[in-house]
Amino acid sequence: MLTLNGLNTAQRAAVTHPSNAALQVLAGPGSGKTKVLTSRIAYLVLEQNHDPASICAVTFTNKAANEMKVRLAAIIGKQRTGMVRMGTFHALCALFLRRFATKVGLDPNFTVCDAEESKKIISNLLKPYKDALAATETTLKDGTVLSHISRAKAKGLDSKDYVVELQQKAKTKTTSPKDDHAADTHRIVGAVYAEYEKTLRRNNSLDFDDLLLYGVKLFSENPTAASWCRHVLVDEFQDTNITQYELLRVLGNATGGCVTVVGDPDQSIYGWRSAEVGNLARMTKDFPGTKQILLEENYRSTASILNASLAIVSQDKSRIDKSLIASHPRGSTSVLRAFASEQAEAQFIAVEIKRLVASMGGVLQYGDFAILLRFSALSRTIESALQKEAIPSVILGGHKFFERQEIKDILAYLQLVDNPSFAPALTRAINVPSRGIGDKSIAELIARASKTKSSLLAAVENIHDAKHPDIKPPVKSKAASFVRAIRTLRTLAEGGASPAELIQRLLGLIEYEDHLKKTQPDWETRWENVQELITFASEVSLEVANSLEGVELDSEVAPSHDTPLRLFLQASMLSSEGDNRSEEDNKEKVTISTCHAAKGLEWPVVIIPAAEQGTFPFYRSEDPAEERRLLYVACTRAKSLLYITHVSKRKVGGETKNKDISEFVAAALKAHPDVFTTRTPALETSAAEREVVAKVLQRPIATEAEVALRVAEFRRTTRYIDEHESAPQAQVTWHPALAARAQAPAPPNQQFTASFTSPRVAFGGAQPTMAPRPAIVYPRQPKPPSTTTASRPPSDVSNTPLPLPPAPPSVPESAGAGVKRRLGMGRGTTGFPNKKFKVPMMNP
Numbered sequence: 001m002l003t004l005n006g007l008n009t010a011q012r013a014a015v016t017h018p019s020n021a022a023l024q025v026l027a028g029p030g031s032g033k034t035k036v037l038t039s040r041i042a043y044l045v046l047e048q049n050h051d052p053a054s055i056c057a058v059t060f061t062n063k064a065a066n067e068m069k070v071r072l073a074a075i076i077g078k079q080r081t082g083m084v085r086m087g088t089f090h091a092l093c094a095l096f097l098r099r100f101a102t103k104v105g106l107d108p109n110f111t112v113c114d115a116e117e118s119k120k121i122i123s124n125l126l127k128p129y130k131d132a133l134a135a136t137e138t139t140l141k142d143g144t145v146l147s148h149i150s151r152a153k154a155k156g157l158d159s160k161d162y163v164v165e166l167q168q169k170a171k172t173k174t175t176s177p178k179d180d181h182a183a184d185t186h187r188i189v190g191a192v193y194a195e196y197e198k199t200l201r202r203n204n205s206l207d208f209d210d211l212l213l214y215g216v217k218l219f220s221e222n223p224t225a226a227s228w229c230r231h232v233l234v235d236e237f238q239d240t241n242i243t244q245y246e247l248l249r250v251l252g253n254a255t256g257g258c259v260t261v262v263g264d265p266d267q268s269i270y271g272w273r274s275a276e277v278g279n280l281a282r283m284t285k286d287f288p289g290t291k292q293i294l295l296e297e298n299y300r301s302t303a304s305i306l307n308a309s310l311a312i313v314s315q316d317k318s319r320i321d322k323s324l325i326a327s328h329p330r331g332s333t334s335v336l337r338a339f340a341s342e343q344a345e346a347q348f349i350a351v352e353i354k355r356l357v358a359s360m361g362g363v364l365q366y367g368d369f370a371i372l373l374r375f376s377a378l379s380r381t382i383e384s385a386l387q388k389e390a391i392p393s394v395i396l397g398g399h400k401f402f403e404r405q406e407i408k409d410i411l412a413y414l415q416l417v418d419n420p421s422f423a424p425a426l427t428r429a430i431n432v433p434s435r436g437i438g439d440k441s442i443a444e445l446i447a448r449a450s451k452t453k454s455s456l457l458a459a460v461e462n463i464h465d466a467k468h469p470d471i472k473p474p475v476k477s478k479a480a481s482f483v484r485a486i487r488t489l490r491t492l493a494e495g496g497a498s499p500a501e502l503i504q505r506l507l508g509l510i511e512y513e514d515h516l517k518k519t520q521p522d523w524e525t526r527w528e529n530v531q532e533l534i535t536f537a538s539e540v541s542l543e544v545a546n547s548l549e550g551v552e553l554d555s556e557v558a559p560s561h562d563t564p565l566r567l568f569l570q571a572s573m574l575s576s577e578g579d580n581r582s583e584e585d586n587k588e589k590v591t592i593s594t595c596h597a598a599k600g601l602e603w604p605v606v607i608i609p610a611a612e613q614g615t616f617p618f619y620r621s622e623d624p625a626e627e628r629r630l631l632y633v634a635c636t637r638a639k640s641l642l643y644i645t646h647v648s649k650r651k652v653g654g655e656t657k658n659k660d661i662s663e664f665v666a667a668a669l670k671a672h673p674d675v676f677t678t679r680t681p682a683l684e685t686s687a688a689e690r691e692v693v694a695k696v697l698q699r700p701i702a703t704e705a706e707v708a709l710r711v712a713e714f715r716r717t718t719r720y721i722d723e724h725e726s727a728p729q730a731q732v733t734w735h736p737a738l739a740a741r742a743q744a745p746a747p748p749n750q751q752f753t754a755s756f757t758s759p760r761v762a763f764g765g766a767q768p769t770m771a772p773r774p775a776i777v778y779p780r781q782p783k784p785p786s787t788t789t790a791s792r793p794p795s796d797v798s799n800t801p802l803p804l805p806p807a808p809p810s811v812p813e814s815a816g817a818g819v820k821r822r823l824g825m826g827r828g829t830t831g832f833p834n835k836k837f838k839v840p841m842m843n844p
C-alpha cells in the first residue's frame with residue numbers, strides 16, 4: 001500500500017489522478033514536482049497494479065534518473081525500480097533502436113557518435129567550402145554548423161526539409177546584402193548537412209539527435225516496439241524540444257493517452273537547445289481532457305531565498321504569475337555583495353565558506369555548498385581561491401568522464417571491434433600510442449578505403465595483410481601493432497569475453513600505461529580514470545541487459561545481437577554525467593557548476609558570483625527573459641542561504657573592464673530593497689539563525705561548545721579581509737538602495753515578516769530573530785603551515801584587521817576530546833583537511 005502522508009493536498013491529487021488520463025503538473029521550484037512524479041510511479045505500481053516494466057519515466061539527465069531511482073526504490077523496492085524504464089529520451093531510444101534496428105533500416109551494431117566526433121566529421125565536410133567562405137570573408141565553424149544541424153533535427157527536419165525550409169524563407173524575406181550572405185551560409189550548412197547524414201550512415205552510426213529522430217520513426221511506424229508501454233511520465237517537460245515532444249506523443253498514443261508530465265515554464269532555460277515551452281499547449285490539444293494541477297508550496301528554500309528569487313523572475317511581465325508559498329521560515333536575508341576585483345570576490349567566497357562551516361559548528365560541510373556560474377570559464381579564479389584556502393571542490397557537468405581523452409582512446413578501440421565501419425574510432429585509435437601514422441597517412445587510408453569501397457578498418461587490415469602490394473612496407477609495419485590489437489580483441493569478444501576483460505587485455509596490448517607516462521604529466525589521474533572505466537564496464541552490462549527484460553522481441557533481430565560489449569559501449573556513450581562515478585567522494589567537496597547543469601538539484605548554500613551585465617544576461621544570449629529565468633533557477637537551488645556577488649572590475653580576455661551590476665539584480669533590488677543585505681549571516685552569534693539553517697536541512701543544531709571550537713579554529717587559521725569594509729566604496733558599483741543599507745547599522749531585530757509576496761511561514765510559535773552584528777575587529781592571526789596551501793592570496797588583500805563578528809565563547813574546558821580532535825586541537829595539526837585532492841578544470 002502506498003502511503004501519501006508526506007504529501008500536501010495538491011500533490012496527492014496529482015499522484016492519484018486516474019492513471020488513464022493525461023496530466024500536467026505545473027509548479028514553481030522546490031514544490032515537489034519530482035517527488036510527485038516518483039510517487040505517481042509508485043501509485044501506478046502499488047495501487048493500479050501496473051507492471052513496472054510497462055512504465056516509462058523520462059528525465060532530463062542521467063543524474064536525475066539516478067536520483068529518481070533512489071527515491072523510487074525507497075517506496076517500491078530496488079527490484080521493481082530496476083524494471084521501470086527510466087532514463088533520458090536518448091537512452092530510451094537507444095535501448096529500443098538496438099532491439100528493433102532493422103525496422104528502421106539500421107544495423108543493430110550502430111555506434112552512437114558523440115559531439116566531438118560529429119564535429120570532426122563536419123570539419124572534413126567543410127573543407128571543400130573553404131574558398132567560397134573565404135571569398136565572402138565568412139567564417140563558419142564546425143561547431144556552428146553542428147548546432148544548425150542539431151536545431152534542424154530538434155525540429156524533426158532532415159537535410160532535405162532543411163533546404164526546403166530555407167527556400168521558403170528566402171521567398172518571404174526582403175533581400176538585403178546581409179540576408180544574401182546569411183542565405184549563402186545556410187546553403188552551405190544545408191549541403192554539409194546532407195553529406196553529414198550520408199557519412200553517419202556509411203559509418204553505421206547515429207548522433208544524439210538521430211537517436212530521437214529514429215526513435216520517433218520506430219515507435220510511430222511499429223506498434224510492437226511500443227506495445228510494452230502503458231504509461232509515460234516526463235520530468236522537466238518545459239525543456240523538451242519538438243522531437244522529444246513527438247516521442248512523448250507517439251508513446252502516449254500507444255498507451256491510449258496515459259501521460260503525466262511535470263514542469264515549470266519559469267525554469268525553461270534550454271531555448272538555445274530548441275526547447276519549446278509551447279509543448280505544454282500542444283499536449284493539451286493532442287491529449288484532449290488533459291488535467292492541469294498546480295503545486296504552490298515550496299519545500300526547499302527559506303522564505304528569504306524565495307523572496308529574492310521571485311523579485312528577480314517577477315520582472316518578466318510576460319510570465320504567467322504563479323503563487324509560490326514558502327513552507328520554511330524567513331531565515332537569513334540573502335546576501336548581495338560587491339567587490340573591486342574577481343580575486344577579491346573569489347577570496348571572499350572561499351573564506352565565507354570556511355566561516356559558515358565553522359559558525360554552524362560542523363552542521364554544514366563543504367559538500368553543502370554550490371558555486372553556480374553563468375559560464376564555466378568564470379571558475380578559474382574561484383578554483384584558485386578555494387585551493388589557497390585548502391577547500392576541496394568538484395566540477396559538476398564539467399569535464400565529463402566519458403569525454404576524457406584516455407577514456408575515449410580506450411572506447412575507440414572497442415568501438416572498432418564492435419562496428420568496423422565506424423571511421424572516427426579508427427582515426428582516433430590508429431595512432432594511440434604513437435605509431436607514426438599522422439594526418440597525411442590517414443588521408444591516404446581514407447582515399448584507399450573509398451577507392452576500394454571498403455571500411456577504413458578493412459583497408460588498414462588489407463594493407464597489413466599485404467593485399468595492396470603498391471603500399472610501401474613502412475606503412476604496413478606501422479599498422480601491425482594496431483591490427484594485432486584489434487584482431488586479438490575481436491577474437492576475445494567473439495569468444496564471449498566481458499568488456500572489462502577486453503579493456504584489461506587492450507591496456508596490455510597497446511602498453512597504455514607507458515603511453516600515458518610518456519605523454520601526460522598527470523598520467524596517474526588518467527590511469528585512475530582508466531581503472532574506473534574497468535569498474536564501470538563490470539557493472540554496466542548486466543544493468544542494461546536487465547532493462548530490456550520482458551520486451552517483446554523483434555523476430556528479425558536475434559537477442560544475441562545485444563553483446564555485452566555493445567551494451568557497455570552504449571551505456572558509455574549515453575552517460576552524460578560520468579562524474580557520478582565518484583559521487584561518494586564529492587560529498588566532502590564544494591560543487592562548482594554552471595547554472596544550466598544545476599537544474600533540478602539543490603544545496604544548502606548557493607553562491608552566485610559575477611552577477612554583472614554581460615554575464616546575467618550573458619552578452620551572447622538572444623533571449624534576456626531566458627537569462628533571467630536562468631538566474632532564477634540558480635537562486636532557487638538554495639535551501640538555507642543564498643549569496644549573490646558582483647565586481648566593479650573584471651579581467652575579460654586579458655583586459656580589465658568596468659562592470660555594472662546585473663540589470664536583473666538591480667531591478668529586483670529597486671523593486672524590493674529588503675530582499676538582499678550586504679551583511680553576511682551572523683550565525684556564530686545567533687543561535688536562532690543557526691536553528692533555521694539546521695531546521696530547513698532537517699539536521700540537529702550544533703552545541704555552543706562545538707561552534708565555539710570551530711570558530712576559534714577558523715579565526716586562528718584564516719586571514720581574511722572583508723573587502724566590502726576595507727575597499728574604497730567609490731570603486732564599487734552599488735545600487736543606491738544597497739549603498740544606503742550598507743552604510744546603515746544592522747537593524748537591531750530583523751523580524752521574520754514577509755517583505756514580498758507574503759510567504760506563509762509554516763513554523764508555529766514565535767519566529768526566531770536575528771541578532772545584531774556589533775562591528776568588532778579581530779587581529780589577524782598568522783596562518784599555520786599547511787601541506788595543501790601553497791601560497792597566500794594576492795597583493796590586493798592588505799593586512800588590514802579582520803572585521804568579523806564577535807568572538808564566541810571560548811572553548812570550554814569541558815569540551816570533549818572528540819570535538820577537540822575533530823578540530824585538530826591538542827595534536828598540533830592545522831585543522832585543514834590534509835587529504836590530497838584534485839580540482840579538475842572545467843571545460844571552456
Ligand SMILES: Nc1ncnc2c1ncn2[C@@H]1O[C@H](COP(=O)(O)OP(=O)(O)OP(=O)(O)O)[C@@H](O)[C@H]1O
Pocket residue numbers: 006007008011027028029030031032033034035036264267298299300599600601636
Ligand atoms: N510534501 C512535502 N513535504 C516535505 N518536503 C517536501 C514535500 N514535497 C517536496 N518536498 C521536498 O522539497 C524539495 C524539493 O522537491 P523536488 O525536488 O521534488 O521539487 P521540484 O519541484 O522538482 O524542484 P525543481 O523544479 O526546483 O527542481 C525536496 O527536498 C523534497 O523532498
